[in-house]
Amino acid sequence: MIEIHGLTKKYGDLFAIRDIELELAAGDVFGFIGPNGAGKTTTMRILATLLHPTWGEAYVAGHSIYTKPKEIRRVIGYMPDFFGVYDDMKVIEYLEFFAAAYRIRGPGRKKICDDVLELVDLGYKRDALVTSLSRGMTQRLGLARVLLHDPQVLLLDEPASGLDPRARIEIRGLLKELRNMGKTIMVSSHILPELADICNKIGIIERGELIVNADVADVMRQVRQQTVLKITVAGPIEVAASVLEASPLVESVTQAAEHGVEVLTTTLKAEANDPSLVAQELFEAGCRLTMFKEEEINLETAFMTLTQGITS
Ligand SMILES: Nc1ncnc2c1ncn2[C@@H]1O[C@H](COP(=O)(O)OP(=O)(O)OP(=O)(O)O)[C@@H](O)[C@H]1O
Numbered sequence: 001m002i003e004i005h006g007l008t009k010k011y012g013d014l015f016a017i018r019d020i021e022l023e024l025a026a027g028d029v030f031g032f033i034g035p036n037g038a039g040k041t042t043t044m045r046i047l048a049t050l051l052h053p054t055w056g057e058a059y060v061a062g063h064s065i066y067t068k069p070k071e072i073r074r075v076i077g078y079m080p081d082f083f084g085v086y087d088d089m090k091v092i093e094y095l096e097f098f099a100a101a102y103r104i105r106g107p108g109r110k111k112i113c114d115d116v117l118e119l120v121d122l123g124y125k126r127d128a129l130v131t132s133l134s135r136g137m138t139q140r141l142g143l144a145r146v147l148l149h150d151p152q153v154l155l156l157d158e159p160a161s162g163l164d165p166r167a168r169i170e171i172r173g174l175l176k177e178l179r180n181m182g183k184t185i186m187v188s189s190h191i192l193p194e195l196a197d198i199c200n201k202i203g204i205i206e207r208g209e210l211i212v213n214a215d216v217a218d219v220m221r222q223v224r225q226q227t228v229l230k231i232t233v234a235g236p237i238e239v240a241a242s243v244l245e246a247s248p249l250v251e252s253v254t255q256a257a258e259h260g261v262e263v264l265t266t267t268l269k270a271e272a273n274d275p276s277l278v279a280q281e282l283f284e285a286g287c288r289l290t291m292f293k294e295e296e297i298n299l300e301t302a303f304m305t306l307t308q309g310i311t312s
Contacts, residue, residue, distance in 0.1 A: 001026050001153055001184040002047065007056035009042050016042040018208040020056070024186065024201065026152070029179050031195030032188040034205035040188040041081060043205075044155045047186070048078040060153055077146030081157040085130040085138060091117070092126045095144060102149040116144040120174060136167025143174060154178060156187040172198060220297065226251070227275055228295040231264040234288040240264060243285040249278055265295070 002024040009016040017039040024030050032040050045051040047060055049069035057064070063071040085094060095113040104112055117123050120140040125133065133141060139159055146154065159175075160168045175198050178185060189195050195202070202219070204212040233240045237255065241264055244253045249272040254265045268275065279292050 001028070001061055002030075002186065003057075003059040004043075004047075005057040007043070007046065007058055008054050009039075009046065009051070010054045015208045017046075017053075017205075020205075020210050022203065022210065022213060024184055026184055027179075027182050028201055029175070029185045029187070029199045030201045030203060031199035032186055032203050032205065033190065033195065034188070035190050038190075038205045039208040040205060041157055042208075044078065044157050044186065044188065045080075047072075048076060048155055049073060050078075074149070075151055076153045076155055077149070077151035078155045079142050079146045079157060079159060081161065083142055085133075085141070087129075087131050089130050090127050091122060091130055091133070091141060094130050094141065095148065098145050099148050104148060112148060116147045119147065119177070120144045121170070134167070136163050136170060139163060139167070139171060140174065143171075147178075152184060154183050154185045154187075156185065158188050158190070160189065224297055226270050227268040227272070229264075229266040229268065229275055229278065230258075230291060230293050230295050231266055231282070231289065232261055232291040233264075233282070234290050237262045237264065239285065240282055240287045243282055243287060244278070247278060247281055249281075263291075 002022065004020050004022040007020040008018050020039075020043060022030075032043070034040050042051065046053050046065060047058055049065050049072050053065075059065070060072045061075045063069075063075075065072065086097075089097065092113060095117065096109060099109045099113055114123070114126075117126060120143055122137060122140055122144065125137060130138070130141065143156070143159065146156075156175075160171045163171065175185065175187060179198060187195060187199075196216075200216050202212065202214055202216055203210050231240065231244070241253055241255055244250050244264060244266050249268055251267045251269045253267075255262060256265065257263070266278070268278065272278075275292075275294065279289060282289060
């Protein structure tokens with residue numbers, strides 16, 4: 001759905017983006033992470049055919065940005081990081097205005113506007129003035145606007161920026177819904193956790209260069225090459241600790257209090273792939289397990305591990 005090769009944009013001597021390579025398939029949700037000024041907006045504006053690159057190639061749904069910009073505009077929904085709303089319009093009028101611009105005509109237009117309003121949970125604000133909406137609602141209206149023509153590809157530039165925690169969660173929920181509808185989504189943010197649970201691919205851009213471009217599942221696999229168990233027991237924890245230390249399956253054990261409870265964090269040897277054998281050893285030594293689970297690893301930790309040194 002999106003194919004980018006050697007994409008570069010220069011402003012004088014400054015590389016806003018440099019040699020970007022990226023491929024996204026239909027249904028991919030790509031989280032585009034980077035600090036302010038890293039090049040996210042530049043990349044998205046080029047894909048949206050609003051900006052010419054200095055060199056490089058980009059295709060959206062098989063259409064080249066150089067030769068088929070009109071075709072690209074029909075299949076994308078681009079939500080910029082800042083967009084204006086017309087002061088004296090009601091929410092529904094605002095959407096009808098853009099629907100007309102997309103040449104959506106006839107009785108179907110009203111239904112489409114009502115449908116997208118429902119999708120973004122703004123049906124109840126249908127007749128409110130756009131200027132009366134909160135920032136979160138305005139962002140949702142912006143999303144409704146780019147969904148009017150049912151685009152296959154969504155380019156969303158920091159849709160959650162400036163929102164309070166509740167509004168951020170709402171936007172995330174909405175993105176999940178769009179993902180479930182099969183849309184291909186490129187969504188930028190400068191914070192990783194915001195995108196962690198909705199993306200299947202993640203790119204990290206810094207100073208114009210895509211320094212990480214990976215499958216979320218691969219990253220998880222790479223980081224988790226060894227199983228780490230969190231274990232608590234009823235009774236003396238030292239007994240369990242010594243059983244674990246003596247176990248041929250265990251590489252290391254550390255003991256520390258977590259939320260007031262003594263926990264044994266146990267890293268298994270790379271070749272030990274059945275944690276239940278460790279449970280059995282503890283059981284046979286008379287330890288009563290009160291917790292025995294694999295340590296959860298979140299995407300943020302995984303990326304911090306992988307990008308250590310690269311992003312500093
Ligand atoms: N029109 C322009 N003229 C000169 N430099 C520009 C122009 N547009 C962008 N830049 C520079 O290109 C770089 C990339 O900017 P870009 O807006 O793509 O970053 P971004 O990752 O989207 O940042 P933000 O999170 O702040 O939106 C920045 O250094 C910016 O100052």
